[in-house]
Structure formats: structure tokens, C-alpha cells
Amino acid sequence: MARTKHNAVVRQYDDTFLDCRDLRHTWKCVGYYRVDGRVRRLLECVRGCGTQRHDHWKQDGERLQPAYSYANGYQVEGGMDTWEVRREVMRRATIFTSEQAMLDALTKAGAPRVKR
Numbered sequence: 066m067a068r069t070k071h072n073a074v075v076r077q078y079d080d081t082f083l084d085c086r087d088l089r090h091t092w093k094c095v096g097y098y099r100v101d102g103r104v105r106r107l108l109e110c111v112r113g114c115g116t117q118r119h120d121h122w123k124q125d126g127e128r129l130q131p132a133y134s135y136a137n138g139y140q141v142e143g144g145m146d147t148w149e150v151r152r153e154v155m156r157r158a159t160i161f162t163s164e165q166a167m168l169d170a171l172t173k174a175g176a177p178r179v180k181r
């Protein structure tokens with residue numbers, strides 16, 4: 066894929082997919098089941114990116130290479146390296162002048178406060 070086209074794909078990449086590439090998936094265990102004498106565990110990402118991880122365990126507890134399945138659009142032709150991900154995260158982010166400025170802006174925006 067030509068670099069210009071690849072950059073356009075990155076710029077239009079889904080926000081949730083980008084979060085998962087940046088922060089890694091947040092797994093929830095769906096359940097365990099048996100296949101061919103092994104135990105499989107199905108995990109799903111709770112962030113909503115649609116990724117599933119299929120863990121394969123032997124009876125003695127050895128964990129084999131997991132397999133992943135992705136939603137349409139998650140995978141990008143030519144891949145995305147960590148530099149591309151971070152640059153795109155920063156391009157989309159609102160970056161405040163200080164932590165206090167960020168917290169003030171979030172409070173003014175009506176963000177819920179933690180009740181004590």
C-alpha cells in the first residue's frame with residue numbers, strides 16, 4: 066500500500082480500534098470449553114472493538130499460542146506500528162496546557178464528580 070494511502074487509512078481509523086492499539090485490549094472472560102482434550106478459554110475485549118482471544122491450554126496448565134479474531138476494519142493492510150499509533154493518538158487528542166487546565170475543562174464540561 067502506498068504511504069499516502071496508508072496514512073489516509075490511519076487518519077480515518079476507528080477511535081475504539083485506535084484505543085485498543087494504544088492501550089491494549091481489556092479482556093473479559095466469556096468462558097471455558099474443551100476441544101480435542103485441551104481447554105480453550107474465550108476472551109472478549111470490553112472496550113467494544115470486537116476482538117476475541119482464544120486461549121489454548123493443555124491439561125497440565127501449559128498455555129499454547131493464543132489465536133485472535135478481529136472485527137472488520139481492525140486490521141490494516143501493511144500494519145500499524147507503535148509510532149503510527151502514538152502519533153495518531155496525539156493528533157486526535159485535546160492536549161491541555163497543564164493537568165489543572167485539563168481537570169478544570171473536564172469539570173466545566175459537566176463530567177460527573179466522584180461522590181464520597
Ligand SMILES: [Zn+2]
Nearest residue numbers: 085090110114
Ligand atoms: Zn479491544
